Amino acid sequence: MKNKILGFLSAVMLLGMVGCTPAKETTETKTETKTETASGETVKVGVSIYKFDDNFMTLYRNEIESYFKSLNDGKTYEVTIQDGKNDQAEQSNQIDNFIQQGYDVLIINLVQSTSAATVIDKCASANIPCIFINREPEEADMSLYDGKDYEGKYTYVGADARQSGKFQGEIIASLENKGDLNGDGKLQYVMVVGDPENVDAKYRTEFSISQYKEVSGLDVEKLDEQRGDWDQAKGQEIVANALSKYGEKVEVVFSNNDSMALGASQAITAAGRTVGKDIYLVGVDALEEAKQFIKDGTMTGTVLNDHVGQSHTAVDAAVKAVNGEKLEKYYWVDYVKITPENVAEFLK
Ligand code: BGC
Numbered sequence: 483m484k485n486k487i488l489g490f491l492s493a494v495m496l497l498g499m500v501g502c503t504p505a506k507e508t509t510e511t512k513t514e515t516k517t518e519t520a521s522g523e524t525v526k527v528g529v530s531i532y533k534f535d536d537n538f539m540t541l542y543r544n545e546i547e548s549y550f551k552s553l554n555d556g557k558t559y560e561v562t563i564q565d566g567k568n569d570q571a572e573q574s575n576q577i578d579n580f581i582q583q584g585y586d587v588l589i590i591n592l593v594q595s596t597s598a599a600t601v602i603d604k605c606a607s608a609n610i611p612c613i614f615i616n617r618e619p620e621e622a623d624m625s626l627y628d629g630k631d632y633e634g635k636y637t638y639v640g641a642d643a644r645q646s647g648k649f650q651g652e653i654i655a656s657l658e659n660k661g662d663l664n665g666d667g668k669l670q671y672v673m674v675v676g677d678p679e680n681v682d683a684k685y686r687t688e689f690s691i692s693q694y695k696e697v698s699g700l701d702v703e704k705l706d707e708q709r710g711d712w713d714q715a716k717g718q719e720i721v722a723n724a725l726s727k728y729g730e731k732v733e734v735v736f737s738n739n740d741s742m743a744l745g746a747s748q749a750i751t752a753a754g755r756t757v758g759k760d761i762y763l764v765g766v767d768a769l770e771e772a773k774q775f776i777k778d779g780t781m782t783g784t785v786l787n788d789h790v791g792q793s794h795t796a797v798d799a800a801v802k803a804v805n806g807e808k809l810e811k812y813y814w815v816d817y818v819k820i821t822p823e824n825v826a827e828f829l830k
Contacts, residue, residue, distance in 0.1 A: 528580030533568040545793035606632040611803030634808035647689025653783035655697035673707040676738035717742025721749035740765035740772040786818040
């Protein structure tokens with residue numbers, strides 16, 4: 483936290499720098515909430531998102547920004563959000579710079595969750611609180627500072643990906659025919675995977691199927707499983723290939739997220755198939771477009787990945803940490819199943 487004089491000085495320095503630096507990179511957004519404060523306290527918040535070009539994380543980061551703006555606690559929040567460009571080296575530089583520039587708290591959506599330990603060590607040396615979001619670090623990393631001074635100064639805010647996978651499995655298992663269109667007692671499926679390094683992808687891939695089997699009592703046959711990097715175009719390509727290879731054998735497409743499911747939906751339509759009639763399609767996130775597709779019948783279901791709840795929890799944790807309160811190690815936000823029955827409640 484900077485006092486009034488320091489805040490004024492840094493503002494003057496920033497103004498000075500503007501004159502001699504090139505235009506600000508488009509990959510960075512800076513927001514200042516100009517709330518007049520009694521104490522004049524300015525809190526510098528450094529945010530790095532694994533990449534800006536991700537539908538879900540775009541909603542998430544916009545919500546971080548607007549929620550900070552809505553805070554009315556007498557402080558000025560200067561929020562800098564940077565694009566990690568899906569490059570861990572780039573993101574590590576951003577984090578180093580935040581630390582060097584004396585930021586008060588960091589909110590980090592890691593490019594690689596395996597980098598958590600390094601980031602935690604850096605933040606601990608500088609005694610800057612760090613809130614991890616969306617990409618869950620290993621449990622061992624989250625416990626590195628147990629019993630030490632830095633304990634309670636870093637946390638992970640997220641949703642338990644096992645739950646989202648289970649919900650996907652349940653959505654298909656609770657269809658009247660349990661998704662088994664050809665009635666052979668087995669579910670023939672294609673899995674579109676996000677990024678296998680990410681626990682969200684790992685757990686959704688695993689738990690959608692284990693829960694499907696448990697609830698339906700049927701067996702499964704995996705026709706194809708491909709990595710789509712959470713990306714719509716890749717989802718489309720994977721499903722187009724699977725449909726041309728396996729044709730009507732494909733009964734269900736499980737997609738680790740909605741962006742790839744939207745791509746899958748394009749491929750399904752292009753192949754002359756009809757969701758709800760001769761194929762099923764389920765995603766995760768509840769992007770606005772996916773919810774519309776569920777309403778129209780072109781997607782079977784999705785699972786709300788609550789970016790509003792998660793971003794608000796992350797910001798609240800950042801504020802707590804700045805105020806010197808001890809953080810929990812984890813803050814969990816629930817997923818919610820979305821099907822044609824309840825989609826209307828979730829549409830804007
Ligand atoms: C979301 C994906 C997103 C990924 C980014 C996941 O929780 O479901 O849509 O691409 O996070 O890490």
